[in-house]
Amino acid sequence: MKKKSSVEAIIDSRYHFREADKLAKQAGIEAQEGGCGVTGFACSIPVSGRHIFEPSVQMHNRGNGKGGGLAAVGLTPAQLGVDKNTLDNDFLLQVAILDETVVPEMEARFIRPHFRVAHEAFLDTIDDYRDIPGLDVKPPAVKRYFVRVKPEVLASFQKERGLEMLTYEKTEEEFIFQNTYQLNLALYSALGEKRAFVLSHGKNMMILKIVGYAEKVAQYYKLENFNSHIWIAHQRYPTKGRVWHPGGAHPFIGMNEALVHNGDFANYYSVSDYLRQRNIYPLFLTDTEVSVHVFDLLNRVYGYPLEYIIEALAPTGEMDFDHLPEDKQRIYRQIQTAHIHGSPDGPWFFIIARNDLQKKQFQLIGITDTAMLRPQVFALQKGEIEIGLVCSEKQAIDATLESLAKEDPRFGTVADHYWNARGGSYTDGGAFIFNLKESAAGKLSLTCADKFGKPVDVPAGQTPHNSSAKLQTVGASHKEHIKDILKNLTENNIEQIFAGLKEGLASWDYSEFSYFLDQLVTVAEKDELKMPAVSLLSLLLDRRYPTGNMRRRSVLQLISEALDSIFRKIPGIDENSKSVFRRIDFNTRPSLRGPKGPEQVLVTDAGKFQPEGEDAFSRIVADAYALGWKQFICFGQRGQRFLGCGLGADTKGVRIDSFGSSGDYLASGIDGLELHVHGNAQDQLGQIMKAGKLVVHGDVGQTFMYGAKGGEVYVLGNAAGRPLINAVGKPRVVINGTALDYLAESFMAGDPFNGGGFIVLNGLRFDNNGKAVPLDIPYPGSNLFSLASGGAIFVRDPHQSIVPEQLNGGQIFPFNQRAWKLILPYLKENERLFGITIDELLTVNGKKLTPDQVYRTIGAVKLSVLSGSAALAMNEEWEEED
């Protein structure tokens, strides 16, 4: 007889799981579905669970308070009542007790006979769950055990299940896994009585979940002072109404990993079948549970390295596959052939927190689906402390950093680097991994790499600013220099002053830079110098320039603080003042009135305003506009949505400047107004935009300008997936970076030379010195201008790296003088806004070329599937003859 492989052996040893399948069939139940918001971070020092609150609270609108959960990996032994050795080596079994009478039976069947228990305790909770507002269902009591399997039990298990070829460690893990499955099957499962279930059983990690918003978990189980290296959290949005137990909430476990998921796959049944064929039968009936089972199967049973697991989950497709090296193609093809049925299809984004025992490291992993249908942002901040973050929204990352920085000044409020993954791609594989590994005794270091192991790091040789460190007094010559710079400050010479600053700033240190900012804040106390000071600070915030030994994120943080302090000093709407500026916030909003006398600029503080609904921040702007205000500065934003929406038709002459973390749907539907986003923007910007101007000094998120009809738009950085889909009319857009995929699908913007729309795609990025450099390829995706019937894309592609295979229906035409004449005014404005000069754009490898050597035109071809019927055309000819 052929000897079984360990894969077969493990799968076979789970034969008794089939019991679950019978029960499921009897019960005839179906999977639940819902949406979510997810967040996670990995930090080189253990930090309090409180910090996972902030992003969770900010993403309430991604959940409905019907399920939330947290997972922590890399815990602190003292807080668990065990020593480090036990924490590292024992399995931390955490059981949710829904019915307290079940404990004796549960222990008698699933704990005592099998395990040597080093420590056990009920988790401490607050006395009455009703003390936490918004918590309607009592969270389960949770009992925690530190266990090892008794050697004799394991020996007989190994024999009985035919697992002799496995190592002791692997067998023990399999025992734990199977014991948990049995416990859940007996005492929980979506199928039967719900009395108890295992929350987590991995080493040095734990999970808690409740019916309620995620942050209530931390409050109820008193995690405010519970420290861990990795935290992930999940807001669930189950569509089923009344939920009384948290079994369906995320995170879900495999073995040593916890997974949270945002999305909803289309092939839940297919993935379940794939698992069923491998003797795994879902018990909780959510797609998250099956996802983590697939992960565990590939990891522990098949023994795949992480890269291959990611490939199995999110297979590389289409043109991206062709770009892979040949040996990789061979392996990936095998993986896809074997596991495609276990690959979740549809919108999903996973965040996984994992204790990688083999490599002795903790991991935080974010993986997106191949079509990037869910929002996702990664961020990295390094300094004395290193932290990697991954979230559904950028503003949630900023909220986490802000919360951490408030407690520990070694954190900054701005990350060094924010980016998106490109799903199923050859460029980054649609996944990034943060690794925490011991670099010296007791010290963990963070590294970040994509699926292929290509590292992401911060610029070397620059020190971030520690805001608690005492600033040094600056020299008299510096003071003199600053005085010199600021003495002629007016609205008209800001570019000039900035140009001068840019030259010298790289040689400054933080003390000198802070001194400059302080002086500027002082200058701004004069009403007439306020706007020039704000404009200068905006330029410093928006533009890229060398920062010498200073880390750019620290520079940005200091500038933002200076701006905020200028804004906060502006007289309130209900105060007596002769200022041109007025400030309004959540508390003073009932005093909103039209502008009086010299008043021109309404400075709106977004703090405390809701992201949507009756108290939405966007309403204050729309309402103020109705009362006659035309110029707005919005600051203190934390993801409030819909800024610029609701002002109505023909808003030419209105200008909004947005600082802080703006939210989704910004500038959607605008018709004439001008909106400047200082920094990165979020998802769904400029939906159905009609006219006006939108300037984003950073990246934009998903489905940017979906169904737009017009407007002039400038983006300094990248656009994420599906920008300008179904746009019509005359939108004119300059994107200086690139787009993840599906740029201008079904673009219908007429004839660009006759008033129609177009996109200029420059394909640039900025190096650490703030210099614009071309990307390897201006557009890496395989869906460019698909099924488009009008408009054009003018792409900067001097090396002709875009190939016809990337276009589904479009065609590459030569770039002519007429096209250059068309785009030149927009490039000039682009230069004015972002400082990317036309000279720079036309210079390739140090040589200045002509526009037709640098740019290429992608235009629409008349597709037979899109055009009218031939018969009708014949009719018309005939009619004419008639």
Next chain:
Amino acid sequence: MAINTETQKLPEIKPLKSRFRNALSKYRVTITKSCNNCGLCVTLCPYGVYKAGSKKPRVIAEHLCLGFPCKEKEFYCVNRCPEKAIQLTLNPAFEILGDKRWSADLLASAWHMAETGEIPYQGLNYKTGNSGGGFDKLRFIFPKEKGPDLPDEEVSTAIELNRSGDSRPSVTIQVPFYFGGMSFGSVSIVTMLSRVKAAAALQTFCCTGEGGYPEELIPYDDHIITQIATGLFGVREETIKRVRIVEFKYAQGAKPGLGGHLLGDKVTARVASMREAVAGTALFSPFPFHSVYSVEDHKKHVDWIKETNYRALVSVKVSTPSDVDMVAVGSYYAGAHIVQLDGSYGGTGAAPDIAKKNIAMPLEYAVPKVHKFLSEEGIRDKVTIIASGGIRSAYDMAKAIALGADGVCLGTADLVALECIRCHHCESGRGCARGIATTDEELTKLMELEWATQRIINMYLVWRRQLIAILKRLGMKSVTELVGRFDVIGHLDYIKQEDLEGELEL
């Protein structure tokens, strides 16, 4: 919840003839050569089938002929004709008219109601079609003893659309139906305007569909639902702010998962300019909203509209997948005031047959499923459920309400009132030979606006009268009492008259 039960003045019925010389009819009346032009038939016929002529009478309205049942009458012209010159036969054209769902009888009934404002008397089945399932197998079970005979004015057909209890205004419609979205582009401007004007007269709403908001509609803003569909064609902040109800179209029951597709031929210069696209090129509305791939995206989407128009109600139109109950509850929690369940029976000729007949869940399953689920969740009275997709008659409407909907949304029936013959060629060439679903300028001239408006009004006033009759027989004073009354309805496969206490209406 206070419902405005006071019936505001509804429009009058004004009889309007067919716009074609020979209306399609069930019976054929011919006068042979032996006629001596005595004129007796002209004076006898109470239905106005004949008109006096110089050589012999002319048959001018055979569609109004009572047909074979007339035999019993003393005015039966065939028998009374002294020369036996009149022949009455079934019209062979009638046999090939319509289909199982929209039977020839239903079509002719709709035409009759739109023309005369009366319930048909020609032996036409105006209650059900011949599909052998669905609403055609459902019947009301009326109580045997007659209730008190109320005057029609005391029975309310009004429904409230904002049941959420939020701060947005109450919107009451006087009839438990509104008109569904048909875009400018898929139908002519005359068709679109006539539906809107009829909606305004009936004090209800008409949806724009996805294709823009032509200026001609502006006077009727208060009776318009502006639709936001996946192509976002013609949707502007201005159009969102203009109306009292904004509808998100996620899917159509007739073609779930297929999006929209307007063939190049129909994209005339005007259609293209309305949608700001390229003339002569097919226009796609993608199957999903590219910005909505989950329920929290959906909520954000709804919030966006609510922030753009503080007063608008939000309606969410979805098709009926097997988990339609989850979809409905999710829409409610995302803040929708109205959930429209679009079942599988609807669709004009533009929806592919394979989709119409095979994908979505039949409405009579979906509506009670949602009604029960929302009731169990305790939120049924916070949301308005509108059923749509294949509502062909007042009886279908009443059945949908008894199955758990608050009201219905209509589309094809309006077009039939305009003399659509269901030829299924909406998407070929320039579209409709009858000038309804077309954008061709010449074909559009086939129909006059006033005529079309009044035809729609006439038909629906008859529907309303029929609904009131049903409510009265059930002893109800308001259509809201009928919602979810599974006990007054039965399926012919599962009930027999002898087992029932009530009277099964066949």
